Amino acid sequence: MLLEKLTNASGVSGDEKDVRKIILDELKGYVDEIKVDRMGNIIAKKKGKVDKPHIALAAHMDEVGFMVKGIDSAGLIKFAPVGGVDARILISKMVYVGSKRIPGVIGAKAIHMQKPDERKRAVSIDELYIDIGCKDQAETEKHVSVGDYIVFDGKYTEFGKNRVKAKALDDRVGCAIMVDLLKMDLPITVTGIFTVQEEIGLRGAEVAANQVNVDLAIILEGTTCSDVSDVEPHFQVTELDKGPAISLMDRTSIYHRKYVDSLVRTAEEYNIPWQYRKTTFGGNDAGRFHQAKSGTPCVSVAVACRYIHSPVSVMSMDDFKNTKELMVKFIDKISKGGVL
The missing domain is CATH 2.40.30.40 (Peptidase M42, domain 2)
Incomplete structure (x- = not known):
């Protein structure tokens, strides 16, 4: 399974080459243009039946980890x-x-x-x-x-009722969804951007966002889930099994309400469960895309993941599948007009 390969690979910020190779191999023959820029971002263009509108999907390849700074006498x-x-x-x-x-x-x-x-x-x-x-x-x-570089040892494992535990679900889950989307026949042109160094300041996105001209950027993320004991409901950022999490605002972006509302309507039209991401903490690559060039409208859709930035995160496969389904339906809706 692609998600298993991606999460088991090492890809601490600045050392994403193993993850990048998996993605490049997966996309062979499925996209019309592909390049790796000097930062290490992958930019892959998939032509649709029409060129306009043109949207970008973005997810980051890197994960948190460590670096050796010294060795003592012992x-x-x-x-x-x-x-x-x-x-x-x-x-x-x-x-x-x-x-x-x-x-x-x-x-x-x-x-x-x-x-x-x-x-x-x-x-x-x-x-x-x-x-x-x-x-x-x-x-x-x-x-x-x-x-x-030093990476956590957290093997991909399926357990419980439709649960997955693995390191680096933030954001290999977004990468996996994006690869699957780029393998499909798409009604409009989509550029998939797999960024580097998101975890240390959205650095790859700052470079990648200025290389594309798109009408909308959709950021695919694995985000904080706090539906655990002793956390008050209003502090529970997201919940497992409640569907894709749609952001209104975070530390780096205020998302365009027109597109947020359109995502919600799409989910409700197709009976896809969804939830708001209920916090303004943190940020993602949208923080650079919406400031690129003359400005790019952005929305963020995330899969809820417990225990992110740790040796092992936990997610619901239902949320993974529903997030991908929402993207398929939303791209189709964009192609029919009325969104952009």
């Missing part, structure tokens, strides 16, 4: 975060280090060795290390170098 690896990661979840988690995917374990000072005041506070990333089983610095340096 052979333990010190590391820096790449993207937003909560240090409280890291102790004892498995990771892979470098291009050789050396397995390692994130460790910290044992609790019985900690002073009373240390036990009362959360550890910082500076206090953590990665153990790859070497006896000293010289041995570790045979396998690992400063600057090597």
Whole structure:
């Protein structure tokens, strides 16, 4: 399954090559034009029955992770975060280090060795290390170098009732949906943009957005889901099994209400469950697309994912399928006029 291949691949921000290769291989023979720009973004154009209107779909290839910043005398690896990661979840988690995917374990000072005041506070990333089983610095340096990327070990697994757990569902879920859409016969011209370095400041999107001229950009995301214990309903950003999450506003964008309302009407017309993304926290590549050139209208549609930016996220396959179905119907609606 494509989603499994994408989530199992390593693609920390700035090192998206493995994910990029999967997508390029998948799109062979399905698109009319394809290029990789200097940043590493993939820009793939699929011609429809008509050229106008012309829309863009965008999803980011990168994931949060870490980078090696040093190796101590005991052979333990010190590391820096790449993207937003909560240090409280890291102790004892498995990771892979470098291009050789050396397995390692994130460790910290044992609790019985900690002073009373240390036990009362959360550890910082500076206090953590990665153990790859070497006896000293010289041995570790045979396998690992400063600057090597580090990725979570979180294998794709189907479990429970229609659930999937995997690392990097943010945003390999958007990439998977977009690849599937670009393989279809589309009624209008669609440019699929797979961006890099979203997790460290929407950097790939800033470059990619200025290379295309489109009438609308649709950002496909994996977003925060907080439908768990002790979270008040008004703080639950999204919920599993409630369908694609449509954004009104976030930290980087206010979405064009005309297109938001059209998405909602499309979902209701075809009995596709949907929900609003109920927070203004965070942002996505729309933050760069809507400011590109003379301005590009944007909407954001996301799949709800619990525990994003961690070793393992959880999503509903129903939400995945319904998000893709909404995109199919919305693109068809655009082709018939009345939206753009």
